[in-house]
Amino acid sequence: GNSVTQMEGPVTLSEEAFLTINCTYTATGYPSLFWYVQYPGEGLQLLLKATKADDKGSNKGFEATYRKETTSFHLEKGSVQVSDSAVYFCALSERASNYQLIWGAGTKLIIKP
Amino acid sequence: SQTIHQWPATLVQPVGSPLSLECTVEGTSNPNLYWYRQAAGRGLQLLFYSVGIGQISSEVPQNLSASRPQDRQFILSSKKLLLSDSGFYLCAWSVDGNSNQPQHFGDGTRLSIL
Numbered sequence: 344g345n346s347v348t349q350m351e352g353p354v355t356l357s358e359e360a361f362l363t364i365n366c367t368y369t370a371t372g373y374p375s376l377f378w379y380v381q382y383p384g385e386g387l388q389l390l391l392k393a394t395k396a397d398d399k400g401s402n403k404g405f406e407a408t409y410r411k412e413t414t415s416f417h418l419e420k421g422s423v424q425v426s427d428s429a430v431y432f433c434a435l436s437e438r439a440s441n442y443q444l445i446w447g448a449g450t451k452l453i454i455k456p
Numbered sequence: 457s458q459t460i461h462q463w464p465a466t467l468v469q470p471v472g473s474p475l476s477l478e479c480t481v482e483g484t485s486n487p488n489l490y491w492y493r494q495a496a497g498r499g500l501q502l503l504f505y506s507v508g509i510g511q512i513s514s515e516v517p518q519n520l521s522a523s524r525p526q527d528r529q530f531i532l533s534s535k536k537l538l539l540s541d542s543g544f545y546l547c548a549w550s551v552d553g554n555s556n557q558p559q560h561f562g563d564g565t566r567l568s569i570l
Contacts, residue, residue, distance in 0.1 A: 386563045447499070
């Protein structure tokens with residue numbers, strides 16, 4: 344079946360460091376891919392998405408490229424801030440799963456000043 | 457624009473008491489609606505989803521039930537709460553039947569069972 348695997352957290356970085364959070368997936372067809380962010384005590388917000396191979400989603404300095412050859416959708420940011428501390432979720436959606444979101448377990452990111 | 461409202465934001469209930477959490481969506485018609493639970497420090501568990509009024513699909517057997525009495529209203533209920541029902545409950549909506557559209561979440565309800 345479909346699944347999403349994220350790197351385990353917590354990931355701890357210093358301010359202005361480069362960020363990569365790995366996400367790989369298995370899917371039977373051609374899924375859409377999403378990154379969501381959850382700030383402490385809040386609901387989830389859509390961060391970015393990509394709907395086909397080689398698409399790059401970007402928002403708030405974060406980027407992720409849909410790589411079909413490696414079935415990956417890694418989240419990157421060139422220079423993180425303390426305010427980026429949150430839990431990040433990778434997810435996929437495709438027709439074979441009735442468009443239900445298949446979620447990764449989430450990666451907690453801690454940015455130290 | 458579309459908005460989603462969940463209430464209450466926090467709730468403390470004794471074991472064995474009933475539960476009713478409400479979620480409403482504005483600015484869209486015939487949305488898909490979802491209830492998730494998130495245990496402390498854990499990922500998301502899909503509890504129920506609905507593609508229309510009165511249509512509820514349950515993902516896991518449990519002590520909870522869901523109802524959709526109106527197009528944009530989704531209610532999560534329990535007759536008798538258990539300690540294991542504690543968690544952060546999230547409601548979400550999406551456009552009907554399109555994989556390119558994301559789910560949009562409410563602010564959540566933090567439920568503590570004593």
